[in-house]
Amino acid sequence: MGLAKWFKTSFPVDNEALVEMSSEPIPNHLKKWWWALGGTPLYMFIVQVITGLLLVFYYEPNVEEAYNSISRITNELPYGWLIRSIHKWSANIMIASVILHMMRVFFTQTYRKPRELNWMFGVTLFLLTLIFGFSGYSLIYEQMSYWAMKVGTEIAGATPFIGDWMASFIKGGEDIGQHTLTRMHIFHVMILPLAMVALIGLHVYLIRALGVSDLRFKDEERVEKKTFPFWPDHATTELVMVALIMFVLIALALLFPVHMGERANPNVTPIHIKPEWYFYPVFRWLKLTNLFWGVLGPMIFIGILYLWPFIDRFFEKIAPKKDLAFWIGVIGSLILTGFFFWEIVGH
Amino acid sequence: MKRKEFFSSLFAFVPLVLGFLGISKISVDFLNPETGNAKIRKIFAISLEDINIGESRNMTDLKGKEFLLIRTGEKKVKALSTTCTHLGCTVYWQQDKNRFYCPCHQGVFNPDGEVVSGPPPKKLNSYDTEIIGNNVYIYLKDKEA
Numbered sequence: 001m002g003l004a005k006w007f008k009t010s011f012p013v014d015n016e017a018l019v020e021m022s023s024e025p026i027p028n029h030l031k032k033w034w035w036a037l038g039g040t041p042l043y044m045f046i047v048q049v050i051t052g053l054l055l056v057f058y059y060e061p062n063v064e065e066a067y068n069s070i071s072r073i074t075n076e077l078p079y080g081w082l083i084r085s086i087h088k089w090s091a092n093i094m095i096a097s098v099i100l101h102m103m104r105v106f107f108t109q110t111y112r113k114p115r116e117l118n119w120m121f122g123v124t125l126f127l128l129t130l131i132f133g134f135s136g137y138s139l140i141y142e143q144m145s146y147w148a149m150k151v152g153t154e155i156a157g158a159t160p161f162i163g164d165w166m167a168s169f170i171k172g173g174e175d176i177g178q179h180t181l182t183r184m185h186i187f188h189v190m191i192l193p194l195a196m197v198a199l200i201g202l203h204v205y206l207i208r209a210l211g212v213s214d215l216r217f218k219d220e221e222r223v224e225k226k227t228f229p230f231w232p233d234h235a236t237t238e239l240v241m242v243a244l245i246m247f248v249l250i251a252l253a254l255l256f257p258v259h260m261g262e263r264a265n266p267n268v269t270p271i272h273i274k275p276e277w278y279f280y281p282v283f284r285w286l287k288l289t290n291l292f293w294g295v296l297g298p299m300i301f302i303g304i305l306y307l308w309p310f311i312d313r314f315f316e317k318i319a320p321k322k323d324l325a326f327w328i329g330v331i332g333s334l335i336l337t338g339f340f341f342w343e344i345v346g347h
Numbered sequence: 348m349k350r351k352e353f354f355s356s357l358f359a360f361v362p363l364v365l366g367f368l369g370i371s372k373i374s375v376d377f378l379n380p381e382t383g384n385a386k387i388r389k390i391f392a393i394s395l396e397d398i399n400i401g402e403s404r405n406m407t408d409l410k411g412k413e414f415l416l417i418r419t420g421e422k423k424v425k426a427l428s429t430t431c432t433h434l435g436c437t438v439y440w441q442q443d444k445n446r447f448y449c450p451c452h453q454g455v456f457n458p459d460g461e462v463v464s465g466p467p468p469k470k471l472n473s474y475d476t477e478i479i480g481n482n483v484y485i486y487l488k489d490k491e492a
């Protein structure tokens with residue numbers, strides 16, 4: 001018995017099912033580049049898993065050694081700086097592409113029936129991505145990351161009703177310390193990745209089960225064929241996209257490698273303090289409002305995001321064909337972008 | 348549903364749900380042990396001979412957190428926390444502007460620790476103090492066990 005045959009009997013694969021599964025017809029508009037935005041966070045996540053696994057070999061999750069171990073990765077280990085830089089830039093691209101993907105879904109209104117639930121899975125993925133960023137940043141235990149962790153846990157603590165419980169759950173005690181770092185570490189390398197894989201699975205399953213929304217654009221009206229097969233056509237587009245992103249990612253990591261900040265000092269907040277860019281709008285908002293609204297505002301925002309497909313349906317009922325969703329989206333994006341730039345230039 | 352099926356699903360699901368609730372409760376308690384049972388200790392801080400009226404000293408509590416001890420009168424001292432009441436950053440004393448300034452969201456406090464502007468919800472916390480003879484004592488929370 002030949003090896004191929006042996007393998008076939010030991011590991012039976014239904015070829016026809018495979019072909020059928022992979023040649024799923026895809027609407028033409030997916031040739032437009034912004035439909036590849038959903039794929040980008042997925043590739044970035046894979047990059048994160050690989051680089052993250054490498055980093056975990058040397059990172060030491062304890063308050064005395066965390067900073068030293070990262071310094072060692074950055075300055076001493078072969079290619080350590082590169083692996084760290086790719087992990088960092090890939091995180092940034094992941095977050096940016098999740099935001100853009102979300103805007104694409106929002107403005108094409110493809111969260112509408114029957115995709116409400118998948119939109120909600122999507123919002124959860126967005127939050128997971130942000131928590132990924134937050135917990136990863138905390139691990140460095142440098143000044144900025146220490147104080148980000150401090151402010152972050154205090155925000156959780158100021159949540160109405162469950163605040164105290166949440167804060168002590170995150171901190172693992174009354175103050176930030178070893179327990180907090182341990183928790184951030186476990187979340188970052190264990191719980192969040194598992195949750196992410198599970199949710200991406202659900203997200204992609206629903207995309208397949210419900211199909212990608214069939215939209216018609218003006219320039220497509222005269223085209224006869226309305227779909228093209230996933231394999232090999234769309235897969236090729238995606239692969240080109242992957243190559244492109246990889247190129248950008250490596251260029252960014254080479255041109256702007258990460259550095260070490262100052263070691264964490266629990267007694268001195270740096271006089272110029274900023275969170276990572278994706279928290280700029282929240283940070284500006286906290287400066288503008290009192291504690292109550294400062295904390296409640298972002299939570300209400302998240303609540304609206306979750307319920308948006310239903311809010312949109314309601315708007316469509318009371319004011320049909322007025323494009324309320326579109327204008328709310330435009331105004332919301334403008335406000336957030338405004339806060340973002342205000343935080344860049346202001347202090 | 349037949350009676351037999353009803354009972355067999357009852358026997359299957361009730362223990363499952365109870366087990367799930369039990370495990371959740373155990374896990375949550377395990378991850379959130381009681382804290383805040385730390386003792387309050389009265390500790391000698393400084394002698395009045397070593398600090399003039401209007402002067403202040405940087406001190407460290409039992410958890411290593413810095414605070415300010417200020418002598419405000421003949422037999423009066425004040426121990427002010429430098430942790431911002433908004434979201435926990437450390438405030439700076441700015442001599443030239445005679446104020447405490449928090450760099451995180453631009454909270455401003457006056458020398459007594461009261462909020463002047465910005466998002467902080469209440470005045471800076473203070474520690475209880477006691478003067479016995481010439482000795483200043485402060486009440487500090489011990490480290491958690």
Ligand code: HEM
Binds near residue numbers: 038119120129203211
């Ligand atoms: C880790 C994060 C995410 C991954 C890996 C991901 C992946 C994908 C992929 C591959 C698609 C296919 C179409 C496209 O690429 O545009 C898609 C569609 C979709 N995504 Fe995501 N996504 C993520 C986050 C989100 C977020 C944050 C939202 C919204 C809050 C969201 C909502 C949706 C919806 C509703 C669809 C269906 C759109 C349609 O049918 O046209 N996703 N996602």
Ligand code: FES
Binds near residue numbers: 431451453
């Ligand atoms: S933490 Fe001091 S103003 Fe926000």
